[in-house]
Amino acid sequence: MNLTTKLLLGIGLSAGFLSYAQDLSQVRPVLTGAPFLRIAPDARSGGMGDQGVATSPDAFSQFWNAAKYPFSRTSSSVGLNYTPYMGKLTNDVFLLYGAFHKFLGQEERSTISASIYYFNMGEVELTELGVDNTVTSNGVSKPNEMSIDVAYGLKLSDSYSMAVTGRFIRSDLSGGFNTDTTLKPANTFAVDVSGYYTSPRFSSFGNYEGKVNAGFAVTNLGPKLDYTGDEASRSYLPTMARLGVGYDMYLDEMNRVGISVEGSKILVPGSEFVGTDPNTRQPIYQVPNVGVMAGIGKSFKNTNSIMYSGALEYSYDNAFAVRGGYFHESEEQGARQFATAGIGLKYRSFGLDVSYLINMSKINTALDNTIRFGLTWNIGDETSNVDY
Numbered sequence: 001m002n003l004t005t006k007l008l009l010g011i012g013l014s015a016g017f018l019s020y021a022q023d024l025s026q027v028r029p030v031l032t033g034a035p036f037l038r039i040a041p042d043a044r045s046g047g048m049g050d051q052g053v054a055t056s057p058d059a060f061s062q063f064w065n066a067a068k069y070p071f072s073r074t075s076s077s078v079g080l081n082y083t084p085y086m087g088k089l090t091n092d093v094f095l096l097y098g099a100f101h102k103f104l105g106q107e108e109r110s111t112i113s114a115s116i117y118y119f120n121m122g123e124v125e126l127t128e129l130g131v132d133n134t135v136t137s138n139g140v141s142k143p144n145e146m147s148i149d150v151a152y153g154l155k156l157s158d159s160y161s162m163a164v165t166g167r168f169i170r171s172d173l174s175g176g177f178n179t180d181t182t183l184k185p186a187n188t189f190a191v192d193v194s195g196y197y198t199s200p201r202f203s204s205f206g207n208y209e210g211k212v213n214a215g216f217a218v219t220n221l222g223p224k225l226d227y228t229g230d231e232a233s234r235s236y237l238p239t240m241a242r243l244g245v246g247y248d249m250y251l252d253e254m255n256r257v258g259i260s261v262e263g264s265k266i267l268v269p270g271s272e273f274v275g276t277d278p279n280t281r282q283p284i285y286q287v288p289n290v291g292v293m294a295g296i297g298k299s300f301k302n303t304n305s306i307m308y309s310g311a312l313e314y315s316y317d318n319a320f321a322v323r324g325g326y327f328h329e330s331e332e333q334g335a336r337q338f339a340t341a342g343i344g345l346k347y348r349s350f351g352l353d354v355s356y357l358i359n360m361s362k363i364n365t366a367l368d369n370t371i372r373f374g375l376t377w378n379i380g381d382e383t384s385n386v387d388y
Helices: 001-013 065-069 292-299
Strands: 076-084 094-104 109-120 124-129 135-141 143-155 161-171 186-198 209-221 240-250 255-266 272-276 284-287 306-316 320-328 336-349 349-357 371-377
Touching: 065 109, 065 143, 065 186, 065 209, 065 371, 161 209
Parallel strands: none
Antiparallel strands: 076 094, 076 371, 094 109, 109 143, 124 135, 143 161, 161 186, 186 209, 209 240, 240 255, 255 306, 272 284, 306 320, 320 336, 336 349, 349 371
């Protein structure tokens, strides 16, 4: 892929986050810096309509809701996930996500967890056209983005927990090519606040046992990213608010069926109408340049920025799972509408998750027909949550 294509995709939507090769004249998505933080990093959530704030705990809960870890079935786990990206256009763009959690103390009430998320945008060969039409190589650019975070989770009661996450974010869209430009790597930090509720089992429909799960998370709340040193051109972080609820029905001690729904909203102001071009008579839209908290307030004017998803998961003896989901976003905000499917396998302390995305929109997405892979290693002992 040539330099111009990659940089435009990277700077605008982090290598085609929303769509490509379509007429987007009626699409006005909310643009942010480091938009890779909006991409679901793990195969389990990737098979459940890109949701995870209220699903049962797993090794990758750090991204969605770190407050789920105090209800984990294992005292410690490690997870690694690989996602190929923009597979229709290139084969050297991918996302890597690794996560770890561990219980603190003997009472199984608090956890420490950490993760790293890395987005590789591939290699770009730089060339220069001379006055005599000769092409000279100027080396290779390697744009990339990453985040590193640590979270602390605590059970406040037998059914409810909360967590706080601190995150360092680095976005290097220049990849070393900016020797004569103002574009530079941008660094910032952010925090997440999340909560998770899971009820004890109770007598439910048809005398089956059931339980209710619910969760919320406000993620990536922090200062803007500065790519140029110009205050007026700083980029908002992809601050998100998520709220979800789920219900698990236990058909017997081996078989469980879970259904969950989740709503999310980006807490970043969208473009606002500021006037009409006197020459073309076309409307002009601009993103308001305000502070982070003021931007969150303005984001509620954009009712189209609410997304929702639904998922279904069948699990047998916590060793085999089949999943399906659906995700919907308004056409004006990017038109991501897709179905997902996935499976999960577990053998002793090792687990494998695979998911597949099926585009349901007229606008192509960067993850269309993408298969994601996730590996989990439960390195600790079972906790008292196994019987909860």
